[in-house]
Amino acid sequence: MEVINQKAVRTDNTLLAVTHLTQLLNYALGFGGLITPLIIWLASRNRVEGMDEHGKAIVNLQISLILYIIVSIPAILLLGLGILGLIGTAILGFVMPIVNAVKAANGESPSYFMTIRFLN
Template identity: 75%
Template structure:
């Protein structure tokens, strides 16, 4: 008897786009930009095609931004370099989710600039 393993993954690009755009909740309501994408990723990584790849990229970006913010706070005392880092993290955290939401809508892989791969 032969067992056929059929993939039950569904293609849902709109959910991928929404997952990327939920990172912007930090800018809209002040919180939720890490928790909401994490919940969406964990709930649908086994049922949506490419969700695992996109979810890992989102979490890696959020953790990298948190690390950059933590490191830039003491760097404010060093000639104000921390302020430039905070501004850069703010711009990076706003632009990259939008760029990758467009990429997800087109069926492309995510590409986050200056992201440390905490989750491989």
């Protein structure tokens, strides 16, 4: 009889929460808010239950934030509206990872406000 190597899928809500919180590296170090969760997601998306859904949500948020920043910088010349966009982006990028880390720790699905879905 031949045994096929099967990878066990495990539930790890702590890893999901930590993956969401690694987005805050942008505020602490200035970089790493996209790369670190991307590496964690790609390394464990087939081994941790829910990681694929959470990882896609994180990458979608980070790409959306980058796009909002790129649009807000030239909008500064339009009566300073870009400054409001940058402030809103900073608040969104700080609050939403914390909210979704709590949701992930409780076993709930992520929900990111104002996120463009690049990955489904």
